[in-house]
Amino acid sequence: MNTAHRITDRAAYQAELDALRIREKAHTHEGDAIAAARRRLPMVEVDAAAKLIGPDGPVTLLETFEGRRQLIAYYQMWHTGHPAAEQCEGCTFFNSQVRELSYLHVRDITYATFCQGPYEESVRYRDFMGWDVPWYSAAESIDVLMAGRGRFMLACYLRQGDRVFETYWTTGRGVEVMDQTYGLLDRTVYGRQEPWEDSPAGWPRADNIARTNGRPTAQWPRLEAGRSDDLASGR
Template sequence: MKPDNLASREDWLAARKAHLEREKELTRLHEQVMAERRQLPWVRIETDYRFDSETGAKSLVDLFDGRKQLIVYHFMFAPGWQDGCDGCSFLADHFDGPNRHLKHHDVSLVAVSRAPLAEFLPFKHRMGWNFEWVSSHGSAFNYDFGASFTPEQVAEGKPLYNFGTTAYLAEDLHGLSIFVRDGEEIFHSYSTYARGGDILLGAHHFLDMTPKGRNEQSTMDWVRLHDRYEETPEEEGELNVRCHN
């Protein structure tokens, strides 16, 4: 990959300083939007949602695990699927590292899917994930929070996803919902869908600093399950060196 915009160090520094001002504008705007998000109103949860977990049946309160704040990732894994969605799995690869810290900052992180627990646990173990992943099978939870749709809704093709802005419909889509607990009372404070979860994709932020960026024709078209990437010759050589050492 040969550069077509070579410059002297002085010219590079001038261009970088100009771009830094744009980055600072973005940071300030981001902080403003985050502050506005924290001021959104809350809605009291009246439904007694139930979930299946690896340790037995749980209520929504149980998912907080004694903490006051709960992040729920609506993971696309419908009944009958063998693998999880590539994009959801890519995002889930970013969970376990931050989760070590979130637990100590009054936040629990849980993934929820509509498939029965027994159908996605083998996939979870195959991926090597440790975060809590529960099933809402038989519950209206994913429907009530805008991540699942009935076959009739899908057939109608109405823009119900992402607060009615998107007509692309499948029975299960991805999203994030945030809940807050006060004793036994639970409140819904925030949800986001579609590209709203991009902020959690640390791999994207690494790529965005490189000259080729994400190098994609459509959103995340390069992403695979992390055990489905083909190794390059260089990677294979590196693996052989490590094994022999």
């Protein structure tokens, strides 16, 4: 047994957990305060007519709201012409965890993936993965919509009539809001097991959770289930 694992009785264990809980609650309250500040940010108008490609062909950014007041869009990275095994493991990790959309819909919010690559090729990836979120190619309008920001991005929009406004965006670790895996791992004794973490000496470390044996990790169960990962047109 690793000596960093101290063993105590339940009373001593609970006393230390109670002290940590004070910090956890403070963290939660600070998160609430940050969210309140986020709701008060100014917004910037974006081109409501920006062109995207969906299942029925060209659509506008405005149309991707599906009539709802707000839109959350995740900008999936794409390596055009590359096989499924070489597609972005980070985007696959985050996008694969946004599944039940009814709770967003009841708040008048649409969630959609805006892929940075061509529609026909990338939607085959969505289908291979078994995702059912609305999927669009934003390739033709990527310079307008992403405006030079991060390689992958999560953005929030507000519709007022026929006008569209961007109200928030984030990238990097900001997109962790999309997943529950890291949150659950953070509650375990070994954490995420990533090199940057502050853990006791001797704690296990692991390779990138999002890629396993040369593929985005979540692809393996799909292949084992017999799904085809062929993204080529007409095959």
